[in-house]
Structures are given as C-alpha cells and as structure tokens.
Amino acid sequence: DAGVIQSPRHEVTEMGQEVTLRCKPISGHDYLFWYRQTMMRGLELLIYFNNNVPIDDSGMPEDRFSAKMPNASFSTLKIQPSEPRDSAVYFCASSLSGAAGVNEKLFFGSGTQLSVL
C-alpha cells in the first residue's frame, strides 16, 4: 500500500483565494482525520470522518474551512477565502478503527505546506 497520499505537497496562494487540499486514505481504513500543524500550537485536529460521515468538526476554526468525504477513497479540505494566518502544514491521517484506543494507530500523509501571502 502506498500509504496516505496528500496533494499538493506545497501550495502558495494569495490572500482571498480558494485553496483545496486533497487526501487519499489507506484502502480499508474507516477513519480519516484532518490536522493542522504550526510551530506554536503543534498538531491540532480540525475534523474527522467515520465511514465518510463527519463525526466531529469542532476543531474547524471558522466557516471559511470546509471538508468533504464523498467516498471512502477521497477527502478534501477547502479554505475559502484564504488568509495569511491559515499558513501551516495540513496533514491527513487514516486509521482502521479510530485514533485514541490503545490498539488504534494513525497513519499520516506527508502533508501539504500551505503559504498564504
């Protein structure tokens, strides 16, 4: 398996533009998580899905952020309009059966480095 695949690896855009980040989870994994990583705050959970259904989006910072999972093999995180403070690395992760149990392991993608000028 190729692991969790994210695209693009790097995204540079101007303030006000729409940004779409993409993720393909590991086949067979029922859970998909979107995280944001900054130097100051570390990794923060934005939203996660179970069987394509959003379970908890309380970490989504504002209405400018939205996420979808139309099928088991694809998810998007969209920011519209983007702002400079959205600059961060965005990670997608997937797991077989959750994230927090002792037998549950998260598998992360390589992330998308977003820079909003």
Place this chain on the structure above:
Amino acid sequence: KNQVEQSPQSLIILEGKNCTLQCNYTVSPFSNLRWYKQDTGRGPVSLTIMTFSENTKSNGRYTATLDADTKQSSLHITASQLSDSASYICVVSAGYNTDKLIFGTGTRLQVFP
C-alpha cells in the same frame, strides 16, 4: 484544560550519545500515551503506545517510560544515529469515548557527527 508539555524544545547531541526527552501531561481521563517521530517534511510515525498499566516499552533503540501517578513520560534514545534527527511528539489519548488525541508541540532533536 487537557495539555501535553514537552521539554526541551530542542536538543543537539553528538552521534553515539544517549538522550532523554520529557513529556508532562494534564489529560484526564487518561487512556494511553504515544510517542511519534516526525522527520522533516514528513508526517509523524508512531514509535510506542503505552497504557496506564505499562511502565516501559521499547522499540529498538527507543525506550519510553510512563509514570501515570505523576503524569510523566520520557523517551530515551540509545546510541544515537544521524537518522534520529527529527521531531519527537508526545501524544495522549483523552479517555475511551473519544477519537481525539492531545498533541505536544514536540522536541526537535539534531544529531551531529
């Protein structure tokens, strides 16, 4: 407030030396604690997972310890190698009815020849 704090923020050591990274948490209830390794430009990769009943867990040259009473954990790296240069992130699971993990901000380790 559930928090995970790590120290030091950064560390420089010479190849072949040992080092210990610290993690203190105030997460309650507590389910398990993980250490992740994150190479530059990559996503985190799990090193160890420990429940409250486990005091020590090893993964090759990495040994994690847990003291659930004092809510402290450490990650000891033996005979460091250049490939150990990475960020090490302590992560705590906040209970049994959640899929949320509490992440520390990491310790940046640099190993020089």
